[in-house]
Amino acid sequence: MRRSVAPHHHRILVVEDDIELRDALGQLLEAEGYLVEFALDGSEALDRLEVPQPPCLILLDLMMPRVDGWQFRAAQVRNPKMAAIPVIVCSGAGNVGEKAASLGIPSYLQKPLDPDALLTLVRRYCEEREPEPAELN
Structure with missing residues (x-):
């Protein structure tokens, strides 16, 4: 039996074009208590960030249409507001570990x-890391 252990303030952005x-x-992460947002490609992900x-x-x-993972990562690291957000590469591509490392991403999972x-x-x-405080205006 799984138990929800994550506080509800932990949000995860899933950037994936395969709807299924x-x-x-989303179901797996929400069952663990995470809040999940979705983006179909890198362009939508940048907007959501x-x-x-x-x-x-x-x-x-x-591998996604319009803006792929490589293009997304290049834009992410150029933006000071987004650069520190950790990324896990989830790909069915061969040599996913090498591809993740080439993007400066230490964590990856093979589909x-x-x-x-x-x-x-x-x-x-x-x-295991403290959430950053929300910016107050």
């Missing part, structure tokens, strides 16, 4: 995703 996988990830309180983590597919491995990484990034 995106929905499955233009908020005062960023997510604790980004789950990033590499099909192992739910336990995913949750272990998510907890490491979202629960």
